[in-house]
Amino acid sequence: MKPWITLDTTTLPDGGTLSLQQRDQELVLRANGVELMTSRAHGSEDALGELGTAPIAARKRPRVLIGGLGMGFTLRAALDGLGPDADVIISELVEEVVAWNRGPLAHLAGNPLDDPRVTLLQGDVTRHIARQETRLDAILLDVDNGPEALTAQANEGLYGEKGLERAFHALTPGGILGVWSVSDDQAFSRRLKKARFQVKRHSVRAAGERGRRHLVWIARRP
Numbered sequence: 001m002k003p004w005i006t007l008d009t010t011t012l013p014d015g016g017t018l019s020l021q022q023r024d025q026e027l028v029l030r031a032n033g034v035e036l037m038t039s040r041a042h043g044s045e046d047a048l049g050e051l052g053t054a055p056i057a058a059r060k061r062p063r064v065l066i067g068g069l070g071m072g073f074t075l076r077a078a079l080d081g082l083g084p085d086a087d088v089i090i091s092e093l094v095e096e097v098v099a100w101n102r103g104p105l106a107h108l109a110g111n112p113l114d115d116p117r118v119t120l121l122q123g124d125v126t127r128h129i130a131r132q133e134t135r136l137d138a139i140l141l142d143v144d145n146g147p148e149a150l151t152a153q154a155n156e157g158l159y160g161e162k163g164l165e166r167a168f169h170a171l172t173p174g175g176i177l178g179v180w181s182v183s184d185d186q187a188f189s190r191r192l193k194k195a196r197f198q199v200k201r202h203s204v205r206a207a208g209e210r211g212r213r214h215l216v217w218i219a220r221r222p
């Protein structure tokens, strides 16, 4: 098997490493050696964008916050599900990921950063959620491999009781919190319900009809 070629590497806020690697046509992001995102399979990342925007797409000027950018598939799916008056804020912690999305990753999801509906906020999505009092129609989170910190230890704060409370208050009534995960996490479902969200769990394929299944929570603020 051909070896992976490292195209670029950067240091994460906690001192770990994020690398962009390529083998033939496949591109991969790895955080501390663990695969964070691959271009090979993005069905479930697309599903987060589709399922998370469908309930609010008919609203006037819907505002959607997505964290993080990765390879741009969730952002692309959200843009495709929303109308021309939507306002889509993409928050990405790592400056180099943005640069890679303007370079070797740009073509993967059809250059979503160039869409005029997109505002890029470089930085921690946690901070952006905390600033948005009842102003967002959807918050879509795919920053780790599930509701557990991987890219940065501080991400733990997104998935606990306080983080869910902040997300609840940032949303408009009927607004959606969508969260991607590599696998199910029943404790997280319970925390969402405790935070007063109406919760639906979607088991979605990573790729094709036979691929691995991942989980997307679509939690609605009543």
Ligand SMILES: C[S@@+](CC[C@H](N)C(=O)[O-])C[C@H]1O[C@@H](n2cnc3c(N)ncnc32)[C@H](O)[C@@H]1O
Pocket (backbone or CB within 6 Å): 036, 037, 042, 045, 046, 067, 068, 069, 070, 071, 072, 073, 074, 075, 091, 092, 093, 094, 097, 123, 124, 125, 126, 142, 143, 144, 145, 151, 152, 155
């Ligand atoms: C799994 S990838 C996202 C994949 C993306 N859904 C896609 O469709 O390609 C996770 C991304 O979240 C970013 N990230 C991690 N923690 C973050 C945070 N606290 N705020 C914003 N972005 C973050 C990472 O740098 C990485 O680009």
